[in-house]
Amino acid sequence: MSRAQAESVIKNIIREIAQECASKGQAVSETLVAFMVKAVVLDPSNEFNVDRTLTKDDVQKLIKICVDRLLDTASPSLDTIKLQVYFDMNYTTRADFLAEHRRVLDSRLQPVIREITDSRARTREELESLYRKMVSAVLLRSGLGSPTDIGVVREATAALQSVFPQTELGTFMSLSKRDKERQLQELTMIVTGIRLFNKECGKGGEGIDDLPAILNEAVPATTQNVDTELQQTLKTAYKYTAIAQKMIALLMEMKPSQSLPPDSLSLPLLKQALINCRQHEAFLHIILNDVIRCAQQVEQLESHLASRLEQLQATVQSKTAVPTAQVYPQFIHLAQIWSGFQDEMVLLSVLSNILVSLEPFSRSHKMLFPDDVLQQHLENVEILTDQMRLTKVGFM
Known part of the structure; x- marks a missing residue:
């Protein structure tokens, strides 16, 4: 059987299992079914030979086992598979989370950016409208306040006018689409830096949240939440392990004719519960490590922020005019640092x-x-x- 044929058979099996579950009142995703099929096939106790093609009987057996397990809603084993499916579908690396977040933001911004880059404004009214759109684009991309807040718009407009007066729109219009996008990006960074610096100087900052302060509260709180859940999960796992070991010890001491007391717990279910706990624990450790990484990033960003603001203060202090070559790169760097704080907010929200x-x-x-x-x-x-x-066993 070719690879394509094998994949087709598997897809049909998955579809049939999902349909049978649905006919019995249990809606299941094909992703969950696929995980279940894999788990069942790889379980040696089910006696499937992964090195040969499944026979018709094998397929029917596989479908029956999967359907039975998927319909057993009180099964810790099914919960574990659902847990794995959820984590597999929703968790990824920091870099991937942020890349996806930026992709979504960019896609939302595209209509606004396109209106600006495609504009053929000529009249005074059209040019004023274009400039207002540029202010909105700057605000939306920076994430510093709402473009519907008059105070925020005024502040952003003043900052933009200080680096890109409306009289320069003619030059902007003559640029290529790509250069327009590049200049918009640069203007956003400079305006963002100016507004952040003004906020620090007590001369603005309308609509700008104090992200460092928010993160300094949110990170420890999230760490505590994860750790509490982790400790509770471990505590339960330790109990399950202790009871399971006690039961196994009893079974080993018993004669073949003997059986466990009638009030004994189900050892197979206990093992399933323990596996669920351990899988949950593993995922919690991953989340906790990511939250700790957030804490480290926030600490670094705060250091960079303080340093950059100090340098900016020194650059502009008691000066009526400062060369743009000296100050613009600093505003851009300030905006980049703030973007880092925004990233940590996004990550913390996702992890929570x-x-x-x-x-x-x-x-x-x-x-x-x-x-x-x-x-x-x-x-x-x-x-x-x-x-x-x-x-106890001498490994430490």
Whole structure:
């Protein structure tokens, strides 16, 4: 069977599983089904031979197992697969998150930018309208205040006029489309830098949020939220491990004719619950590391911000006129630093949303094994942390 044929067979299997689940009242995404198919095929206990083509019986067996598992809504195993699907679909690297965010912003800005670069303004009214559009574009791209706020617009207009008076529109109109876009980008950075500097000097800053202060509160709060969830997840995992070990020890001591006490927990379900906890833990560690990285970035940005503002103060202090070659690059750098703060705000928001969205995928095992039930099985049982366990077996 060719690769294309194999892919076609798999797609048909996935589609059939999804349709059968839907017919039984359970809507499932094809992505979730694909994850389930992979998990079932790779599970040795299901006895699928991955080195040969699936027979018709294999396909029917695979479909039945997958449908049964997908319909078992109280299954920690299904929750784990859903957890993996969600994380796979929603989490990516810092660079990718930010690249996607910028792509979305750019796509939203394109109509405004296009109106400016394609403009053929001639009359005074048309040129004034074009200039207002440039102010709006600068505001939208900078993210410093709303373009519908009169105070913000006035401030941005004054800043733009100081570096690009309306009389220069004729020169701007003669540029190529690409050069117009490039100049708009540069003007945005300079105007942003001017407004930020004016805010620092107490002469403006209308509509500009104090991002460093916001981040200095949000980062520790998010870190605490992630750590709290992580510690709770670990605590539960330690309990599951202790009970599972106790049950396994009992099974090993028992004779073939004996069985576990009737009030014993289900060992397979307990293992599924433990796996869910450990997967949740792994994802929480990833999020926590990203939040810590945010904290480090914010610290660096604050240092750069203070240094740049100090240099700008020294450059413009007690001077009626400063060469643009000296001050414009500093305004641009100031805008870049602020853009870094905006990036961290975006990342923190994304990570917080992912954190909240992970929680529902651990509910089934909490319902199966509530604390009061676990406590009954933890009497006279030593609960070891991972570190204690490693120390006990001599790895530390």
